[in-house]
Amino acid sequence: MRAARALLLGLAAVLALAGCASTAGSDVDPDGAGAAPSVIGEQLSGELSIFAAASLQGAFDELATAFEARHPSLEVLPIGYDGSSTLATQIVEGAAVDVFASADEPTMQRVVDAGLADAPAPFATNTLALVTPPGNPAGVAGLADLADPDLIVVLCDVAVPCGAASIALLDAAGVTAVVDSHEQNVTAVVTKVATGEADAGLVYVTDAAAADLDTVAVPGTADVVNRYPIVDLATSAHPAAAAAFVAFVQSAEGQRVLAAHGFGAP
Known part of the structure; x- marks a missing residue:
């Protein structure tokens, strides 16, 4: 009888530990965007390079600061702002960039057609x-x-x-x-x-x-409405960080920042 009770207690302890491990592994990104690392303790690190349309400067500077605050081991490099077509040309010609945000969809399509991006997502509008x-x-x-x-x-x-x-x-x-x-x-x-x-x-x-x-x-x-798409580039040296930033821009917090700067919803 004692041996049976000990066996049951041991089994319960094993199940409890397994339950704890399962809970830890199911934690989601606190950004609420669903694209950042899912395991507690895994952090984004390195340097993130972003090209963005000139009209995004105020909003994206604020978004980059907020994103760095969430991921202190990651540095967002000074964002490259210019006309979208200029930036697209630089990307197609080999510029080392992780994320591209364009002021319209036709310009973004040039990067897609070059095989450097897949399925850009609209995140804002402007007039x-x-x-x-x-x-x-x-x-x-x-x-x-x-x-x-x-x-x-x-x-x-x-x-x-x-x-x-x-x-x-x-x-x-x-x-x-x-x-x-x-x-x-x-x-x-x-x-x-x-x-x-x-x-x-x-x-x-x-x-x-x-x-x-x-x-x-x-x-x-x-x-006359411009739809702004964003994408993490296929050539990104930091794909996890790039995907997480794209998701952050699309998240509720990211959309609040964009709205505060006058952008419309996508």
Whole structure:
């Protein structure tokens, strides 16, 4: 009888230990995104390299800081911001990057077609705004004024997403803008308008909100929407960290940060 009782106690102890091990192994990522390591004690480490569209700078700087706070053994390198087409070209030509976030889907498709990414996911949307320097000194009243040769107008180059969106908006309004310069990215357009080098320009609403610019309400902007995709690249040297960052951007916390910077939901 004593031997049987000892055997039962021993079996119970073994089952209890097995239950504890099972519970430890089932812990999920505290980010709530489902892509980070699932075992307690496993940490992301190393350096994470990110390329992102220029319009994402404020939001992604904040997201990178929050992501590093969750993973103290990981360093997010200074993010490369520029026009999406410029970044896509650099990636296709061999730039060592872990994550790419583009301002539109056609530009991202170039990276996919090169075999460097699989199944990018949309994470935000953006629309355009007509902006002027503070006080609107040239008296710009609408899109039609961009056809005035006496005004200094700057737009993004058509090769980058904000430029393609600008052309779509102007075409829908039947306006042929007289453009003094086409810029490589939206940040350059913002800078020229903010410093008074230009009388007007078209930028994303997120950039207009972040800069000291006046906005002129124009119809049709809600019909020209850029969808922003993000992907962890197939050539990433840190695939676990890259996948975790992508998931973090898509998580509830990531979406709150993006919304606070004026981006729409995907």
